[in-house]
Amino acid sequence: MEPSVTSTDLGADVAASAGAAMFIPAPATPYQGDIARYWDREARPVNLRLGDVDGLYHHHYGIGDIDRGALGDPGDSTYEKKLIAELHRLESAQAELLLDHLGPIERDDTLVDAGCGRGGSMVMAHQRFGCRVEGVTLSAKQADFANQRARELGIEDHVRARVCNMLGTPFETGRAAASWNNESTMYVDLEDLFAEHSRILAIGGRYVTITGCWNPRYGQPSKYVSQINAHFECNIHSRREYLRAMADNRLVPQAVIDLTAATLPYWELRATSALVTGIEEAFINSYKDGSFQYLLIAADRV
Protein backbone atom coordinates (compact mmCIF):
# COMPACT_ATOMS: atom_id res chain seq x y z
CA MET A 1 0.00 0.00 0.00
CA GLU A 2 1.48 3.34 -1.02
CA PRO A 3 2.06 5.55 2.06
CA SER A 4 -0.38 8.43 1.89
CA VAL A 5 0.75 12.03 2.07
CA THR A 6 1.65 12.90 5.63
CA SER A 7 1.46 16.18 7.50
CA THR A 8 5.25 16.59 7.34
CA ASP A 9 5.14 16.32 3.52
CA LEU A 10 2.59 19.11 3.40
CA GLY A 11 4.50 21.47 5.70
CA ALA A 12 2.41 21.05 8.82
CA ASP A 13 3.84 24.16 10.44
CA VAL A 14 2.93 26.41 7.51
CA ALA A 15 -0.54 24.95 7.00
CA ALA A 16 -1.32 24.84 10.70
CA SER A 17 -0.21 28.43 11.24
CA ALA A 18 -2.42 29.43 8.33
CA GLY A 19 -5.29 27.77 10.25
CA ALA A 20 -5.76 25.20 7.52
CA ALA A 21 -6.89 21.78 8.58
CA MET A 22 -4.16 19.21 8.08
CA PHE A 23 -6.26 16.42 6.65
CA ILE A 24 -4.29 13.19 6.65
CA PRO A 25 -6.17 10.48 4.76
CA ALA A 26 -6.94 7.41 6.85
CA PRO A 27 -5.35 4.91 7.16
CA ALA A 28 -2.04 6.80 7.09
CA THR A 29 0.11 3.77 7.99
CA PRO A 30 -0.02 -0.01 7.65
CA TYR A 31 -0.69 -0.16 11.41
CA GLN A 32 -3.72 2.09 11.06
CA GLY A 33 -4.92 -0.21 8.28
CA ASP A 34 -4.73 -3.11 10.72
CA ILE A 35 -6.67 -1.14 13.34
CA ALA A 36 -9.30 -0.17 10.78
CA ARG A 37 -9.73 -3.86 9.91
CA TYR A 38 -9.88 -4.83 13.61
CA TRP A 39 -12.80 -2.46 14.22
CA ASP A 40 -14.51 -3.18 10.88
CA ARG A 41 -14.63 -6.86 11.90
CA GLU A 42 -15.41 -6.37 15.62
CA ALA A 43 -18.84 -7.66 16.64
CA ARG A 44 -18.31 -9.02 20.16
CA PRO A 45 -21.53 -9.83 22.06
CA VAL A 46 -20.07 -8.09 25.13
CA ASN A 47 -20.33 -4.87 23.13
CA LEU A 48 -23.45 -5.42 21.03
CA ARG A 49 -25.60 -6.98 23.78
CA LEU A 50 -24.74 -4.14 26.17
CA GLY A 51 -25.50 -1.50 23.53
CA ASP A 52 -28.83 -3.20 22.74
CA VAL A 53 -29.97 -2.32 26.29
CA ASP A 54 -30.66 1.33 25.36
CA GLY A 55 -29.09 1.98 21.95
CA LEU A 56 -25.89 3.56 23.35
CA TYR A 57 -23.02 1.47 21.99
CA HIS A 58 -19.74 1.77 23.90
CA HIS A 59 -16.22 0.47 23.40
CA HIS A 60 -14.87 1.41 26.79
CA TYR A 61 -15.09 0.01 30.29
CA GLY A 62 -17.24 0.65 33.33
CA ILE A 63 -16.74 2.38 36.69
CA GLY A 64 -18.68 2.47 39.95
CA ASP A 65 -20.15 0.14 42.56
CA ILE A 66 -22.30 -2.82 41.56
CA ASP A 67 -26.02 -2.41 42.26
CA ARG A 68 -26.54 -5.87 43.78
CA GLY A 69 -30.24 -5.19 44.21
CA ALA A 70 -30.61 -4.66 40.47
CA LEU A 71 -28.86 -8.00 39.75
CA GLY A 72 -31.17 -10.14 41.82
CA ASP A 73 -30.41 -13.82 42.47
CA PRO A 74 -27.80 -15.61 40.25
CA GLY A 75 -30.21 -18.52 40.09
CA ASP A 76 -33.01 -16.46 38.51
CA SER A 77 -33.76 -16.89 34.81
CA THR A 78 -33.45 -13.12 34.38
CA TYR A 79 -30.06 -12.83 36.08
CA GLU A 80 -27.88 -12.79 32.92
CA LYS A 81 -30.12 -10.11 31.36
CA LYS A 82 -29.84 -8.00 34.51
CA LEU A 83 -26.05 -8.54 34.57
CA ILE A 84 -25.78 -7.21 31.00
CA ALA A 85 -27.84 -4.15 31.96
CA GLU A 86 -25.65 -3.55 35.02
CA LEU A 87 -22.39 -3.80 33.02
CA HIS A 88 -23.84 -1.35 30.51
CA ARG A 89 -24.93 1.04 33.28
CA LEU A 90 -21.34 1.09 34.56
CA GLU A 91 -19.96 1.76 31.04
CA SER A 92 -22.41 4.64 30.59
CA ALA A 93 -21.42 5.95 34.05
CA GLN A 94 -17.84 6.09 32.75
CA ALA A 95 -18.93 8.27 29.80
CA GLU A 96 -20.97 10.50 32.13
CA LEU A 97 -17.83 11.10 34.23
CA LEU A 98 -15.89 12.09 31.11
CA LEU A 99 -18.66 14.53 30.10
CA ASP A 100 -18.65 15.94 33.65
CA HIS A 101 -15.10 17.16 33.01
CA LEU A 102 -15.69 18.97 29.69
CA GLY A 103 -16.52 22.21 31.48
CA PRO A 104 -19.36 24.63 30.55
CA ILE A 105 -20.56 23.62 27.05
CA GLU A 106 -23.13 25.75 25.16
CA ARG A 107 -25.66 24.58 22.55
CA ASP A 108 -23.76 26.36 19.77
CA ASP A 109 -20.41 24.75 20.72
CA THR A 110 -18.72 21.95 18.79
CA LEU A 111 -17.16 18.95 20.54
CA VAL A 112 -14.77 16.42 19.01
CA ASP A 113 -14.69 12.72 19.93
CA ALA A 114 -11.32 11.39 18.79
CA GLY A 115 -11.73 7.67 18.21
CA CYS A 116 -15.52 7.65 18.53
CA GLY A 117 -16.28 3.97 18.04
CA ARG A 118 -19.97 3.22 17.51
CA GLY A 119 -20.80 6.67 18.89
CA GLY A 120 -22.36 6.06 22.31
CA SER A 121 -20.44 8.89 23.97
CA MET A 122 -21.29 11.27 21.11
CA VAL A 123 -25.02 10.69 21.59
CA MET A 124 -24.69 11.18 25.34
CA ALA A 125 -22.76 14.44 24.82
CA HIS A 126 -25.43 15.82 22.48
CA GLN A 127 -28.23 14.71 24.82
CA ARG A 128 -26.50 16.49 27.71
CA PHE A 129 -25.39 19.73 26.03
CA GLY A 130 -27.56 20.04 22.91
CA CYS A 131 -24.40 20.88 20.92
CA ARG A 132 -22.74 19.53 17.78
CA VAL A 133 -20.51 16.51 18.21
CA GLU A 134 -18.00 15.47 15.52
CA GLY A 135 -16.49 12.00 15.80
CA VAL A 136 -13.61 10.35 13.95
CA THR A 137 -12.78 6.67 13.66
CA LEU A 138 -10.61 4.55 11.36
CA SER A 139 -13.50 2.14 10.86
CA ALA A 140 -16.03 2.78 8.10
CA LYS A 141 -18.30 0.21 9.74
CA GLN A 142 -18.24 2.10 13.05
CA ALA A 143 -18.81 5.46 11.33
CA ASP A 144 -21.78 4.04 9.42
CA PHE A 145 -23.18 2.48 12.61
CA ALA A 146 -22.82 5.73 14.58
CA ASN A 147 -24.43 7.79 11.79
CA GLN A 148 -27.29 5.29 11.50
CA ARG A 149 -27.92 5.57 15.24
CA ALA A 150 -27.91 9.38 14.95
CA ARG A 151 -30.51 9.16 12.14
CA GLU A 152 -32.66 6.78 14.20
CA LEU A 153 -32.57 9.30 17.06
CA GLY A 154 -33.25 12.25 14.77
CA ILE A 155 -30.00 13.98 15.78
CA GLU A 156 -28.02 13.50 12.56
CA ASP A 157 -27.73 17.28 12.16
CA HIS A 158 -25.81 17.44 15.45
CA VAL A 159 -23.96 14.13 15.71
CA ARG A 160 -21.70 12.98 12.87
CA ALA A 161 -18.99 10.35 12.64
CA ARG A 162 -16.47 10.15 9.82
CA VAL A 163 -13.60 7.94 8.75
CA CYS A 164 -10.61 10.10 9.54
CA ASN A 165 -7.24 9.87 11.25
CA MET A 166 -7.43 11.60 14.62
CA LEU A 167 -3.87 12.84 14.04
CA GLY A 168 -4.91 14.98 11.08
CA THR A 169 -8.56 16.02 11.17
CA PRO A 170 -10.35 18.42 8.81
CA PHE A 171 -11.60 20.56 11.72
CA GLU A 172 -10.82 24.26 11.76
CA THR A 173 -8.03 25.55 13.98
CA GLY A 174 -9.03 26.86 17.39
CA ARG A 175 -12.80 26.23 17.12
CA ALA A 176 -13.60 23.19 19.29
CA ALA A 177 -14.89 24.03 22.78
CA ALA A 178 -13.73 20.62 24.01
CA SER A 179 -12.40 17.33 22.71
CA TRP A 180 -11.71 13.89 24.13
CA ASN A 181 -10.22 10.44 23.68
CA ASN A 182 -12.23 7.75 25.43
CA GLU A 183 -9.95 4.70 25.45
CA SER A 184 -8.44 5.54 22.07
CA THR A 185 -5.05 7.13 22.93
CA MET A 186 -3.26 3.78 22.98
CA TYR A 187 -3.38 3.59 19.19
CA VAL A 188 -1.36 6.72 18.42
CA ASP A 189 1.77 8.67 19.36
CA LEU A 190 0.80 11.07 22.13
CA GLU A 191 2.92 13.99 20.88
CA ASP A 192 1.18 13.78 17.49
CA LEU A 193 -2.21 13.36 19.17
CA PHE A 194 -1.96 16.27 21.58
CA ALA A 195 -0.54 18.53 18.87
CA GLU A 196 -3.76 17.96 16.89
CA HIS A 197 -6.03 18.44 19.90
CA SER A 198 -4.10 21.63 20.74
CA ARG A 199 -4.64 22.83 17.17
CA ILE A 200 -8.40 22.26 17.03
CA LEU A 201 -9.21 23.42 20.58
CA ALA A 202 -10.09 27.03 21.30
CA ILE A 203 -7.75 28.80 23.71
CA GLY A 204 -9.15 27.90 27.11
CA GLY A 205 -10.84 24.83 25.66
CA ARG A 206 -10.87 21.53 27.55
CA TYR A 207 -9.34 18.19 26.64
CA VAL A 208 -10.29 15.02 28.52
CA THR A 209 -9.12 11.43 28.22
CA ILE A 210 -10.02 8.27 30.08
CA THR A 211 -7.35 5.69 29.48
CA GLY A 212 -5.48 2.68 30.72
CA CYS A 213 -1.78 3.42 31.16
CA TRP A 214 1.14 1.47 32.56
CA ASN A 215 2.38 2.69 35.93
CA PRO A 216 5.96 4.06 35.89
CA ARG A 217 6.23 3.13 39.60
CA TYR A 218 6.06 -0.50 38.45
CA GLY A 219 9.03 0.13 36.13
CA GLN A 220 8.06 -1.17 32.69
CA PRO A 221 4.89 -2.64 31.13
CA SER A 222 3.99 -5.89 32.93
CA LYS A 223 3.16 -9.17 31.20
CA TYR A 224 -0.53 -8.37 31.80
CA VAL A 225 -0.16 -5.01 30.02
CA SER A 226 1.59 -6.85 27.19
CA GLN A 227 -1.33 -9.30 27.02
CA ILE A 228 -3.78 -6.40 26.71
CA ASN A 229 -1.65 -4.82 23.96
CA ALA A 230 -1.62 -8.09 22.03
CA HIS A 231 -5.35 -8.66 22.53
CA PHE A 232 -6.31 -5.25 21.08
CA GLU A 233 -3.27 -4.66 18.80
CA CYS A 234 -2.73 -1.42 20.75
CA ASN A 235 0.29 0.20 22.44
CA ILE A 236 -0.47 1.29 25.98
CA HIS A 237 1.50 4.36 27.10
CA SER A 238 2.86 5.14 30.56
CA ARG A 239 1.27 7.77 32.79
CA ARG A 240 4.50 9.78 32.46
CA GLU A 241 4.15 10.01 28.66
CA TYR A 242 0.67 11.51 28.91
CA LEU A 243 1.73 14.35 31.17
CA ARG A 244 4.93 15.05 29.20
CA ALA A 245 3.17 15.10 25.81
CA MET A 246 0.40 17.34 27.20
CA ALA A 247 2.97 19.80 28.59
CA ASP A 248 4.72 19.84 25.19
CA ASN A 249 1.46 20.82 23.48
CA ARG A 250 -0.07 23.55 25.64
CA LEU A 251 -2.41 21.18 27.48
CA VAL A 252 -2.18 21.82 31.22
CA PRO A 253 -3.78 19.20 33.52
CA GLN A 254 -6.71 20.50 35.53
CA ALA A 255 -7.52 17.09 37.04
CA VAL A 256 -5.85 13.67 37.18
CA ILE A 257 -8.18 11.06 38.70
CA ASP A 258 -7.11 7.48 39.40
CA LEU A 259 -10.14 5.32 38.49
CA THR A 260 -8.37 1.99 39.06
CA ALA A 261 -10.31 1.10 42.21
CA ALA A 262 -13.54 2.35 40.62
CA THR A 263 -13.23 0.06 37.56
CA LEU A 264 -12.36 -3.18 39.41
CA PRO A 265 -15.94 -4.05 40.41
CA TYR A 266 -16.96 -3.84 36.73
CA TRP A 267 -14.19 -6.28 35.76
CA GLU A 268 -14.93 -8.70 38.60
CA LEU A 269 -18.62 -8.76 37.66
CA ARG A 270 -17.83 -9.06 33.95
CA ALA A 271 -15.54 -12.02 34.69
CA THR A 272 -18.60 -13.93 35.98
CA SER A 273 -20.70 -13.30 32.87
CA ALA A 274 -21.29 -15.50 29.83
CA LEU A 275 -19.92 -12.63 27.70
CA VAL A 276 -16.28 -12.97 28.81
CA THR A 277 -13.73 -12.44 26.05
CA GLY A 278 -10.68 -13.85 27.85
CA ILE A 279 -9.01 -10.51 28.61
CA GLU A 280 -10.71 -10.04 32.00
CA GLU A 281 -7.96 -11.65 34.12
CA ALA A 282 -5.23 -9.52 32.51
CA PHE A 283 -7.11 -6.34 33.48
CA ILE A 284 -7.89 -7.59 37.00
CA ASN A 285 -4.35 -8.83 37.65
CA SER A 286 -2.65 -5.70 36.25
CA TYR A 287 -4.89 -3.41 38.27
CA LYS A 288 -4.23 -5.47 41.41
CA ASP A 289 -0.43 -5.74 40.99
CA GLY A 290 -0.18 -1.98 40.42
CA SER A 291 1.33 -2.26 36.92
CA PHE A 292 -1.67 -0.76 35.14
CA GLN A 293 -3.84 2.23 36.01
CA TYR A 294 -7.17 3.55 34.77
CA LEU A 295 -7.03 7.34 34.69
CA LEU A 296 -9.12 10.34 33.78
CA ILE A 297 -6.98 13.34 32.80
CA ALA A 298 -8.68 16.68 32.12
CA ALA A 299 -6.50 19.48 30.74
CA ASP A 300 -6.93 23.11 29.67
CA ARG A 301 -5.68 24.31 26.28
CA VAL A 302 -3.66 27.42 27.18
Ligand SMILES: C[S@@+](CC[C@H](N)C(=O)[O-])C[C@H]1O[C@@H](n2cnc3c(N)ncnc32)[C@H](O)[C@@H]1O
Ligand atom coordinates in the same frame (compact mmCIF):
# COMPACT_ATOMS: atom_id res chain seq x y z
C1 LIG B 1 -11.70 1.16 22.11
S1 LIG B 1 -12.48 2.07 20.79
C2 LIG B 1 -13.17 3.44 21.76
C3 LIG B 1 -14.39 4.00 21.09
C4 LIG B 1 -15.12 5.12 21.84
N1 LIG B 1 -14.18 6.16 22.29
C5 LIG B 1 -15.90 4.61 23.04
O1 LIG B 1 -15.59 5.02 24.16
O2 LIG B 1 -16.81 3.79 22.81
C6 LIG B 1 -11.07 2.83 20.00
C7 LIG B 1 -11.45 3.71 18.83
O3 LIG B 1 -10.31 4.45 18.39
C8 LIG B 1 -10.35 4.52 16.96
N2 LIG B 1 -8.99 4.83 16.46
C9 LIG B 1 -7.84 4.19 16.70
N3 LIG B 1 -6.82 4.82 16.06
C10 LIG B 1 -7.35 5.89 15.41
C11 LIG B 1 -6.84 6.93 14.59
N4 LIG B 1 -5.53 7.02 14.30
N5 LIG B 1 -7.70 7.84 14.10
C12 LIG B 1 -9.03 7.77 14.38
N6 LIG B 1 -9.59 6.82 15.16
C13 LIG B 1 -8.75 5.89 15.67
C14 LIG B 1 -10.86 3.17 16.55
O4 LIG B 1 -11.32 3.22 15.20
C15 LIG B 1 -11.98 2.97 17.58
O5 LIG B 1 -13.16 3.59 17.14
Ligand SMILES: CC(C)=CCC/C(C)=C/COP(=O)(O)OP(=O)(O)O
Ligand atom coordinates in the same frame (compact mmCIF):
# COMPACT_ATOMS: atom_id res chain seq x y z
C1 LIG C 1 -8.05 0.48 28.76
C2 LIG C 1 -7.51 -0.06 27.45
C3 LIG C 1 -6.07 -0.42 27.37
C4 LIG C 1 -8.34 -0.19 26.40
C5 LIG C 1 -7.88 -0.57 25.04
C6 LIG C 1 -8.89 -0.02 24.06
C7 LIG C 1 -10.14 -0.87 24.05
C8 LIG C 1 -10.07 -1.97 23.09
C9 LIG C 1 -11.21 -0.64 24.83
C10 LIG C 1 -12.48 -1.43 24.87
O1 LIG C 1 -13.03 -1.74 23.64
P1 LIG C 1 -14.18 -2.84 23.64
O2 LIG C 1 -15.31 -2.42 24.56
O3 LIG C 1 -14.50 -3.15 22.23
O4 LIG C 1 -13.44 -4.11 24.33
P2 LIG C 1 -14.17 -5.42 24.92
O5 LIG C 1 -14.48 -6.29 23.74
O6 LIG C 1 -13.11 -6.01 25.85
O7 LIG C 1 -15.40 -4.98 25.69
Ligand SMILES: [Mg+2]
Ligand atom coordinates in the same frame (compact mmCIF):
# COMPACT_ATOMS: atom_id res chain seq x y z
MG1 LIG D 1 -16.69 -3.51 25.53
